[in-house]
Amino acid sequence: MTVRVTPKGGRDAVDGWMLDEAGRPVLKVRVSVAASEGAANAAVVVLIAKALGLPKSAVRISAGETSRVKRLAIDGATEAEASLAFGTPPAPSG
Template sequence: MQFAVRVTPKGGRDAIDGWIRDEAGRPVLKVRVSAAASDGAANAAVIVLLAKALKIPKSALTLVAGQTSRLKRFEAPVGEAELQAAFGLPPA
């Protein structure tokens, strides 16, 4: 399943802040990491955080789009139920 993530690098701590809606009304998972956005450190920190929350190996999580952007798209081998169990329900 693919899902969108909005990353805040140098956010003070590693945390998943829940779902928000983007300008187009699509659900986006808001994530902050303490790592800076240099040399892929923030991306690596996001992958570790998401994999831990989803209870899957880091290698099972794929960054599909947004390598250098704050808005990223990830793919994980989980269903909607597992995604909701880990991050809650997206806003209606």
């Protein structure tokens, strides 16, 4: 799953799906902490795990540690469970 993170976003929340510049679906996520020393990454992991009802050890950042756009690897959740938690992503364009 690909997410776009807004650090210092006021609260921890999932704001829904959007299409990136290349037309790929990206889940918009905001966290209240700043992006320093991995705090925002940790908050994203906790938020996604909680939304899916999984332990935080089941969610890890597989790419984009220092970027706003991150790729998450999630163990123990199906696509259907992710759709229930976050809604259905828009169809890729192009």
